Amino acid sequence: MDDDSRPARWERRTEVPLGAASLVFLAAYAVRVLGQGLWDVWRDLCLALVLGCWALFAADYAVRWRLSGQGARFVRTHWLDTVVVALPLLRPVRIVKVYEAVQRRHGRSRLSLHARVMAYAGLATSLLGFAGALAVFQQERGAPGATIRTFGDALWWTCATFATVGYGDVVPVTPAGRLIAVLMMGVGLALLGAVTGTFASWLLQVFAREGGERPPGS
Structure with a gap:
């Protein structure tokens, strides 16, 4: 039976949108680094996307920290999430969890x-x-x-x-x-x-x- 706690419900609701945001982050960063011939307006747009996605990841981390009620212990028990906030390029790693969530919704094994x-x-x-x-x-x-x-x-x-x-x-x-x-x-x-x-x-x-x-x- 799935966990029905507030942190678990929040994570289920945000996992797919944040997974998409992680791909946007990676693509925008790659375009900004590799697209040297791009107009400045496009490079600025990529920078805005990078910073916006990063802000989303930080906000999600703060909300889950608040909902957990664990205080400083949350950082130790969720070290991967802490690393992902510091290095958001690793955020797409959590796509594996998105795949597992979809499998469970269709009644398939993890x-x-x-x-x-x-x-x-x-x-x-x-x-x-x-x-x-x-x-x-x-x-x-x-x-x-x-x-x-x-x-x-x-x-x-x-x-x-x-x-x-x-x-x-x-x-x-x-x-x-x-x-x-x-x-x-x-x-x-x-x-x-x-x-x-x-x-x-x-x-x-x-x-x-x-x-x-x-x-x-x-």
């Missing part, structure tokens, strides 16, 4: 624990990679001695960083770019570790079940 972990971590890794490439490209382009001159270079550097390869052919040279790199290394490794660890655990369970099966009549 995703298994392993599927949810892999979906969350995989989606978060993809979003972090794309957002990190945008942020690094924004900081590095035009910097003296920069090797990340195009968004393609930024994507290549992101993939090499996440894969822990570290070719060194393109690297950030600005202080802000290097700070972003440190954050991506830590969070990216954690997320990729969650995906591979969960996938390995799922395979072990599958092999264990298959090993316990016996042919009919044996």
